[in-house]
Amino acid sequence: MVRVITQETYDEVVKENIEEFDMSPADAIADAKAQFEAQGVDLSNIIKDLALHSTDNHLITTILNRLRQLCVQNDYKDDEILLELDKLKVECDKEIAYRVKAGNEGAYNILIDLLESRLKIYFEESNDKDCRFIIKVLSTLVSLMNMQPDLLEQRGVDLIKSSLDKINNEDMIVHLLKWVNMCCIQHEHNRQRLFQTEIGENLLKIIKSGSHAQTVSEAMQLVRKFTLDDDIRVEFGKAHEHARDLGIKLLEPLTSYLKANIKPPVVSEVMLTMATLLVRHELCAAVADAGGDAALFAVLADNFDDVSVAAQASKLITALAGNDDVKKKLIKAGLAPIIVSLLGRHAGNPNVAGLILKCIAALVLREPDHSRQFFDSGAPDAIVECMKMHPDQANVQKNGCWAIRNMVARCREQNSRFHELGVESILNAAYDKYANAFGFDIKSALRDLECDVKLVEQWTGTGVQMER
Numbered sequence: 001m002v003r004v005i006t007q008e009t010y011d012e013v014v015k016e017n018i019e020e021f022d023m024s025p026a027d028a029i030a031d032a033k034a035q036f037e038a039q040g041v042d043l044s045n046i047i048k049d050l051a052l053h054s055t056d057n058h059l060i061t062t063i064l065n066r067l068r069q070l071c072v073q074n075d076y077k078d079d080e081i082l083l084e085l086d087k088l089k090v091e092c093d094k095e096i097a098y099r100v101k102a103g104n105e106g107a108y109n110i111l112i113d114l115l116e117s118r119l120k121i122y123f124e125e126s127n128d129k130d131c132r133f134i135i136k137v138l139s140t141l142v143s144l145m146n147m148q149p150d151l152l153e154q155r156g157v158d159l160i161k162s163s164l165d166k167i168n169n170e171d172m173i174v175h176l177l178k179w180v181n182m183c184c185i186q187h188e189h190n191r192q193r194l195f196q197t198e199i200g201e202n203l204l205k206i207i208k209s210g211s212h213a214q215t216v217s218e219a220m221q222l223v224r225k226f227t228l229d230d231d232i233r234v235e236f237g238k239a240h241e242h243a244r245d246l247g248i249k250l251l252e253p254l255t256s257y258l259k260a261n262i263k264p265p266v267v268s269e270v271m272l273t274m275a276t277l278l279v280r281h282e283l284c285a286a287v288a289d290a291g292g293d294a295a296l297f298a299v300l301a302d303n304f305d306d307v308s309v310a311a312q313a314s315k316l317i318t319a320l321a322g323n324d325d326v327k328k329k330l331i332k333a334g335l336a337p338i339i340v341s342l343l344g345r346h347a348g349n350p351n352v353a354g355l356i357l358k359c360i361a362a363l364v365l366r367e368p369d370h371s372r373q374f375f376d377s378g379a380p381d382a383i384v385e386c387m388k389m390h391p392d393q394a395n396v397q398k399n400g401c402w403a404i405r406n407m408v409a410r411c412r413e414q415n416s417r418f419h420e421l422g423v424e425s426i427l428n429a430a431y432d433k434y435a436n437a438f439g440f441d442i443k444s445a446l447r448d449l450e451c452d453v454k455l456v457e458q459w460t461g462t463g464v465q466m467e468r
Helices: 007-020 025-038 059-071 078-092 096-104 107-125 128-144 154-166 170-184 188-195 199-209 213-225 239-260 266-277 281-289 292-302 307-320 324-332 335-345 350-364 368-376 379-389 394-408 412-420 423-448
Strands: none
Touching: 007 025, 007 096, 059 078, 059 096, 059 107, 078 096, 078 107, 078 128, 096 107, 096 128, 107 128, 107 154, 128 170, 154 170, 154 188, 154 199, 170 188, 170 213, 188 199, 188 239, 199 213, 199 239, 213 239, 213 266, 239 266, 239 281, 239 292, 266 292, 266 307, 281 292, 281 307, 281 324, 292 307, 292 324, 292 335, 307 324, 307 335, 307 350, 324 335, 324 350, 324 368, 335 350, 335 368, 335 379, 350 368, 350 379, 350 394, 368 379, 368 394, 368 412, 379 394, 379 412, 379 423, 394 412, 394 423, 412 423
16 A cells, blocks of 8 residues: 655654754755655655745745735735736646645635636626636646646536636637546546536537637547546446436537548547447437438548548447447448558557457457458458567457457358468467467457367366255
């Protein structure tokens, strides 16, 4: 178990080194670090170079005290607060220890107070001066809450929702969404509280408007954040429920947006967001009915050489292939030779090649007609060449095994071609490396290729006679 200490404990040890052992500040800090690290203490949240003779001397403390003084004055000048906010942002951007100190000393409440009071004025007057001030506060909040989303509380949640409901300025919305995105990273409770405010309606409005690319991009990032399951403190999250509800609401407008924006980098983000939301059969069908399949062909035709587009298009096609009817529609439209050509074009990139191989595996699963179309398009050669090219890439080897197994499982006449390409030795070499990780998948491919493979019986009886 990782051990942790407070900033005060660290400060006391360094101060003791200076006062009782007559060490220089540098030696005192080095000795304290060595002591704690030897005890297995995690010092990532500790400011090591803190001026220790008085914690009030630390710059973060000084900045926050100055902000408090300014906030209680009725005649303060914006420039004075903006200057302190700039200083605070610089400190928070240094490392997590500085952000933790700022959070512990009340920086979040100061910023929320500033934001709340200035938003109230902005909603009444809507002037550029207030807009710039609000953006600065939001930017500082993003820096402060980086890797510490626990600071968000109900007042912040309510402020986020009311702001999204009322603000029309694109720059302000972008910075507001950046803050919301930061609040949702590795924090399931924040995601659920925000989702319960019906923030999906605000995201729908932003995506439907489509007038500002950066705003739409931030909105799509937030959509994907709601589908994460990255908070180890929560046993069961609501990633699937969020994806389902957002998919029902957003997939149709996202499909329309995809049709109108087929150039990178926007198109890659749209496809990634759509793939994230395709968690049910009816959602796949809805995208196909809205013309998403045709849009995919247009995207691939215009961006065949783009690595990012190839990767995200493969993810989207794999997700759509979860619906058998949509899968058949895609193949009928001529997708097989395009995918094989795409694999040949991007074979040198192991990440993209792995995604395309996974896409092939999904498209041919339980579909012998699809398998034959891929075979006729030269898929065996492309698959085997990829596996030869990347013997040390686990994702390529695993997804290649899936693609081979699914192709030949119901089309054993294809085995001879794979054997001609030397696939057995490639699979055996992969088994030697990855037996513990996905040895079963490799043996499944060898079995369906009718190779000599030893299958181990997983569960056996003990031979004990059962009494009646």
